[in-house]
Amino acid sequence: MVRILAFFVGLGFVAALIFSIIVTPFASTEESVTEEFHKQPKTLALASDGPFGRYDKQQLQRGMQVYNEVCSACHSLNLVNFYSLEGLGYNEAQIKAYAASHEVPGLDPDTGEPTTRPGLPSDHFPAPYANEIAARSANNNALPPDLSLITKAREGGAPYVYSLLTGYTAVPADLPAENRPGTGLHYNPYFANLNLAMAPPLTSEGQVTYAPGNPKPTVDQMAKDVSAFLVWTAEPKLESRHAIGWAALAFLLIFTVLTYLSYRQIWAEKKGK
Numbered sequence: 001m002v003r004i005l006a007f008f009v010g011l012g013f014v015a016a017l018i019f020s021i022i023v024t025p026f027a028s029t030e031e032s033v034t035e036e037f038h039k040q041p042k043t044l045a046l047a048s049d050g051p052f053g054r055y056d057k058q059q060l061q062r063g064m065q066v067y068n069e070v071c072s073a074c075h076s077l078n079l080v081n082f083y084s085l086e087g088l089g090y091n092e093a094q095i096k097a098y099a100a101s102h103e104v105p106g107l108d109p110d111t112g113e114p115t116t117r118p119g120l121p122s123d124h125f126p127a128p129y130a131n132e133i134a135a136r137s138a139n140n141n142a143l144p145p146d147l148s149l150i151t152k153a154r155e156g157g158a159p160y161v162y163s164l165l166t167g168y169t170a171v172p173a174d175l176p177a178e179n180r181p182g183t184g185l186h187y188n189p190y191f192a193n194l195n196l197a198m199a200p201p202l203t204s205e206g207q208v209t210y211a212p213g214n215p216k217p218t219v220d221q222m223a224k225d226v227s228a229f230l231v232w233t234a235e236p237k238l239e240s241r242h243a244i245g246w247a248a249l250a251f252l253l254i255f256t257v258l259t260y261l262s263y264r265q266i267w268a269e270k271k272g273k
């Protein structure tokens, strides 16, 4: 009896498997349309790529400027505090001044009422909205995600962010009506469902003014710089991780040689006999 039951349970599983294999390709035509128009991220070469990667501090500083002047209007950077900006090559006085140029939430010491005060190096970047409800109501009910970890959180990482920022195009003529952007949405083939609620944030050359000696602030350059900066926010310790990795490998190499030599030493006598 149990055997027969087991046989039917197994048969059920096999039937479900066959059903899913046959049915999946036809499951939803919408999927295949978005897949057809969806593009893979463009290539983006950053100094921090690869096992020898180090940050280009000049680029990170430019990227922070783009975040500060453009993206921070809608996106928070909740996990980054000002004093970690020394990783971008700023000194203590610069960090203090930079923190103080931001208003952060605080409490009035006399009344205990909520108020704002100039930032300190120990503060985090202040969020643009008080909470999710305020953020959504200002953005057509879409939520601008926190950008601290976005290059880790999204498949494609920094190249994806770069492609998204530079990838807005006109809606293709052959795009089916149900995939066309509705009100408040913008067509971008690098976004998984093709239409996103963020209007193109970088639109014109010179939107941000870089200090002399830096490349021209073209849309492409600003997008690259802010993507590089968001790699740093997601992993500020990347350089020391790389350095520790190489030191560990060097140690293992030396240790292997030592072990081999001591093996030879120990067995030399025995083998001789």
Ligand code: HEC
Residues within 6 Å of the ligand: 066, 067, 070, 071, 072, 073, 074, 075, 139, 142, 143, 144, 145, 150, 154, 161, 164, 165, 195, 196, 197, 198, 199, 201, 202, 226
């Ligand atoms: C006017 C507000 C606004 C500005 C300015 C803005 N964004 Fe956005 N952003 C949004 C909104 C809203 C979303 C959510 C879009 C959605 O889910 O459809 C978003 C989403 C994103 C996403 C996530 C996309 C995904 O895969 O989910 C990234 C990355 C991003 N923005 C980066 C940036 C960067 C970098 C800047 C600065 C150059 C910037 N944004 C400026 C409103 C803004």
